[in-house]
Amino acid sequence: MIPEIGQFALVLAALLMIVQGTLPLVGASKGISAWMALSRRTAQGAFFFLSLALGCLIYSFIVNDFSVLNVANNSNTKLPVIYRIAASWGSHEGSILMWVFMLGMWSCAVSIFSKHLPEEMTARVLGVMGLVTTGLLFFMLLTSNPFDRIFPVPVEGRDLNPLLQDPGMILHPPMLYMGYVGFSVAFAFAIAALLGGRLDATWARWSRPWTTLAWCFLTVGILIGSWWAYYELGWGGWWFWDPVENASLMPWLVGTALIHSLAVTEKRGTFKVWTVLLAICTFSLSLLGTFLVRSGVLTSVHAFAVDPQRGMFILAFLALVIGGSLALFAFRAPKVGTAGTFKFVSRESALLANNVLLTVACGTVLLGTLYPLFLDALKLGKISVGPPYFEAVFVPLMAPLVFLMGIGAVARWKEATLPDLWARLRWAAVISLVAAVALPFILGRTSPTSVALLALGFAMAFWIITSALAGFFDRVKHVEGSFGEKLKRQPRSFWGMFTAHIGVAVFIIGVTAVKGFEAERDVRMMPGDSVSVGGYSFRFEGLEERRGPNYNATRGTFDLSKDGKSIRKLYPEKRIYFAHGMPMTEAAIDSGIFGDRYVSLGEPINDGQQSWSVRVYHKPFVTWIWGGCILMTLGGLLAITDRRYRVSARRDAAAPVLAPLEAVKLEKA
């Protein structure tokens, strides 16, 4: 019964979305205000039904209703309840429902926080989101129904893939999807602007908080995914350039370009056409990413052949959304026209270069991810493009980006001069150069490649920090009052940028330190053996058997010590899950600000002495990688809460109140 209610709720939501995708758009072009007003009601109604559907699916998982195919395939009586809930979005079908639910949530948020937008704008934005939701709902109902029944009903479910039975599964997909789906708002604003012909600074101010919020979610989603892979996969890496990871990185890169380009559009009224194009691309890449991952095409191009109906639907939908929006762009963009001029040396130029570099970086990732698929599809051979490709391309693109980050933040709009820039940034440049030369030697690296790498990393990190500080002192120079007052006078959007940029520096320090100083050893150990890595000593004390809810584990005890002083015990596990008989490695990590000590069990070696293969790592500053991402997210959130998004509406009737602060609260609730 409950699954049928869920199914029915989906159908009702689809019907409402058909209305939302048509009448308000027509109403906006013909000026029928009753039709336009419909959009708010349908958005809120559809969100209700989508929540109901998701609730029904989660309920079916909690009670283990194995008559539902999706539940039978992904749950098990021994699976802990929290992972049954997480299993709701663990499968292809469930994740599409999650996606659509979040699309409904964003639409609903737009309908609530857009009271001060012009009526046609709201109608168009919600109409476009309605069209996208309709397409996805039909995709779900026709090809990937999460409520499909199975008969005869199996007695036991197949269990969730053990790899997914982790707290990461509870947070990572929802956060990532909030990000992906959130870009649909930016997309809808862009399409609405093209349809209505209103593309100005006010428009940029409307869509900016939404875009930044989506970007924050995506950043957190990627960060959790990276951290999860680090501790769960047992390989100690934090980024593998895996196609699935790349699928989330691409919208992030273009999304980052988009939030910078929106800044220019809002402040200077230029870059308009380019901003719209970026908004379209960001959402298109989000769609592409979801489908590439969820349809299984990335693991095999033949996944399309396995379920041709699903594949064709996806291709048609992508073609329609991307092709349609680009066609509209080509048709309408020239009419929007360009305004504003700027000189070769100016903040606009720096931000333009930032956009170009980020977009090109995204393009190279796209190429590396899709090229093997194309070759395989055309039967030209099977290849894999490994991390060396991405690293070789990425570093040369990111280095100038970081350099420009310092300049862009202090350069004047419209026209800056080189002597002026030099005057503002000379100390930053000197400090960064000194740090780049001195630090690798102080820290004791002698091989030329690692010195070069460390020098580059430290130069970039110090450049960001020092130039951000230079920019800060520049701003407060003319502010009267005490230092505390000077700090207070700065707008939140400035602090947002400052925090996010420092976040990038922290991230770079983390990456550099891990690359330059990590130590790894794979060894064979029997109880009583010790191994030392990075100045720490790991002593293997023994093994014990332990039983978990749905697995048996062999748990090792390791004593971690430094200079003969014991620090703590570490308990890595090797688990065998009942339902799949699948082994899983659970690493044990002693985490700290200055580095992680990491030990994971490989496999038993049958030599009669209880020997195991063991992997130990020392990863200096690895937590800074994720810490940097958290700072970037905080920066984004700070920027959203800037006064002008709240005050401007009260001041100017034509301008909106997006009340982004409330929007943030809503998302968190």
Next chain:
Amino acid sequence: MSDGQEITQGAEAAAVSPGGIKARHKRFLWIVFGLAFFAAIVALVLNAFGSSITYFYSPTEVVQDKVPHGRAFRVGGMVEGGSVVRDSNGLTVYFRVTDTAETVAVVYTGILPDLFAEEKGVVAQGKLDEYGVFQATQVLAKHDENYVAPEVQAALDEAHKNRAAQTLAQ
């Protein structure tokens, strides 16, 4: 695309400003800048591609010597039953990879992935040494016990097809 758009923007801006010659200079500067950047990116990508693409071969292709020498590639198939032998000390493992038609001997030192097992699919990356032994630097097994890497499946299917064809010919 971005370059293109901004070039026109810059050009328009310049065209309005007084001094036609200066405008042309400016546009020229943008174009040169854009082209140089584009060329640099293409060089970067091609260079990176050239050195980091790894080709995949089946054991049959390895035995037929269709593989590159002195360059890393991937070989995949099933781990032959009973072929896994461990070194008496250290972490070196010897095993054979088969596509049911031919087999390749593989040596790997390190920790094998959780799902590595006899009679299961595996992909190894490394180089072939002068004795025809595959010196693996990386061994991959996928994260689902029912999942066979598509390359491995294709290699198995190919071998199966060839054998069927041979039987027919006889």
